[in-house]
Amino acid sequence: MAPVPLAEAVPLVEATGVSKRFGSTVALADARLTVLPGESHALVGRNGAGKSTLVNVLTGIFPPDTGEVWFDGEPAPKAGDRDGWRAKVACVYQKSTIIPELTVAENLFINRQPATRGVIGWKRMRREAAELLSTWDVQVDPSVAAGELNVQDRQFVEIARALSFGARFIILDEPTAQLDNAEIERLFTRMRSLQDSGVTFLFISHHLQEVYEVCQTVTVFRDARWIATEPVADLPRGALVEAMTGEAADLGRTTGHREPVTADVRLAVTGLSDGAYEDVSLDVRRGEVVGLAGSSASGKIELAEALVGLRRPGGGTATLDGRPVPFGDVRKAMSAGIGFVPRDRHGQGLVAGLSVGENATMTIADRLGPFGIISPRRLREAARTSIKGLDIKTQGPEQPVNGLSGGNQQKVVMARALAVEPRLLVLINPTAGVDVKSKEALLAVVDEIRQGGTSVIIISDELDDLRPCDRVLVFFHGRITAEHAAGWNDHDLVASIEGVSS
Known part of the structure; x- marks a missing residue:
């Protein structure tokens, strides 16, 4: 038939x-x-x-x-x-x-575990989970914790x-x-x-x-x-x-040529190595925006997470305005002048049970009152400044952050990073899961703060995220293999990311 x-x-x-x-x-x-x-x-x-x-x-x-x-x-x-x-x-x-604390098998059969006389058959559940995963060609171990x-x-x-x-x-x-x-x-x-x-x-x-x-x-x-x-x-x-x-779009836009930034070096990375990257050296100047691009397992995200204190590299050095970057300690990194927008705003960027104001000011809680006691008035004032500055669409500082749209949640994460008045701002996939207008607003923040001398590193798989950059460094198998100045075209950059000649 x-x-x-x-x-x-x-x-x-x-x-x-x-x-x-x-x-x-x-x-x-x-x-x-x-x-x-x-x-x-x-x-x-x-x-x-x-x-x-x-x-x-x-x-x-x-x-x-x-x-x-x-x-x-x-x-x-x-x-x-x-x-x-x-x-x-x-x-x-x-x-x-x-549920990360449960195994894969337990997640697959939650609230419907195979049981005999009220006793869960754990071996049977793992066997049936393995059969289910095999049927749909999902290559994971049913006994491993889902959080892994x-x-x-x-x-x-x-x-x-x-x-x-x-x-x-x-x-x-x-x-x-x-x-x-x-x-x-x-x-x-x-x-x-x-x-x-x-x-x-x-x-x-x-x-x-x-x-x-x-x-x-x-x-x-x-x-x-x-x-x-x-x-x-x-x-x-x-x-x-x-x-x-509802508006005509120009999808063929390209970033025009810009003169290289010649200000003093703010971030100096020398010979940094870890399991995901090897012997990485790079400089970022005051007021410069540098992009990091690369494909799977290129090491770009792991390097960024080392700079903001989430990881401790195995070797090499990094200095910010001449002082060592405090690897492995996020709070010390913030105190050193490094702001950070993480890859996963839900898991790393927001505390869902807290308000917009609490999330936006979390990084400066010690400044909002004496002896570690937060003043509600100071919190509201700081939050309102962030809400206005980033045009966050919210009912006010007291609104639960999980009641916002994805784009506005990402703006709250950006506000939290900017609250520490960073000298270096590190953004990982900063526009992931947001709409066109929110994307434009978030990238406009980059142009604004660079004028004040803040240095920015943007790590993204989205070419549009990289267009504000003065330079884009391409990672391939853990090493920097190419550099593209502003004005690059998509073909050449993608060729570098994929490891092929243009």
Whole structure:
């Protein structure tokens, strides 16, 4: 029998006329989505476009105020039917739901452990976990603690757990935000393999190049409304960005030539070595912005984490304004004048249970009152200064930080780093998982503080993050193998990152 053309297939997922309000806030207005079986369907839009609310509706967390959701031609399960929803859909969130203290097997079978007369069969659970992981080609040890897994393997475990409930519709929410280039390609390879096995994906990302690489169809939301659904191959990038923002976009921009920075050397690194990098030497001058680029296992992130006190290298030296950088001690590094925006804002950058103000001022708590006692008034004043300076969209310093959008959460992390008035600011993937406008705002901060003499190191896999740099140093297999001055073109930089001649 010939396969049914996709255009004639019954949608695996269909949402029509969906609206949702929270008080006076319209989170969705007459939203729609149609996902065909076996495809990877992108959902894109700026922060606040309604993507997260739609995901919550599609996974049964929020009932829609109006509209309907259907799975494979049947109405969605009733509200509260947890098992019914699990059998239809699962979401792998940017912030992992894996419990790090439990083993992989325990995470896979949490609340449904195989048991006899109330006694958990641990051997049976590990055996069934190994079978499940093998079925979906997830190469991890079921007996290892989940907290020991890297970000990508935790994602694969979450996907396997979802598939074990019978779901064949998987929502991936910013899955590449914490992955490097090689890990992203591995994820895409796994997605294509799962598609061949009958799994359908809704892929949410702010990185348009990923949409074009892995998705067949794209739906655009803007201002809580559906804007367009088109085959990816038929939609030029300029038209996609214009649909997302409502503004014409110039995707061909390049960074113009700039004169080299000739100020005094602020950071001097000589012969720094560790397991991930070898004999690295570099200088960063006062007011200079230097980018570090590289592919998987290049060593760029490990080097950055050594400079901010998260790691202690095995050899070599580094000085900041002539004084040794205090390796292995984050607090001493901050006291020495080094600010830091980490790779993972959820795991390393924010304390979810605290307010915006508490998070933004955490690095200067000792300045907010005598004898280690924080003055609420001083905290609010410092927080309001940060909120205004970075245009953080919040109800105020007292709002819980986990109530903000991803872009505004990242601004809070940036505010925390800037609060120490650093002489050197180290940014790792500073715009990961944020929308176009938030990305522009975060990178504008770099241009602002460089004028005041702050030196900046930007480590990123995103070429747009590196465009503000005066120079980009390329890491390859733990060594600096190329340097590109401002005005570089994408082809030459990517060739250096991949270790091929341009």
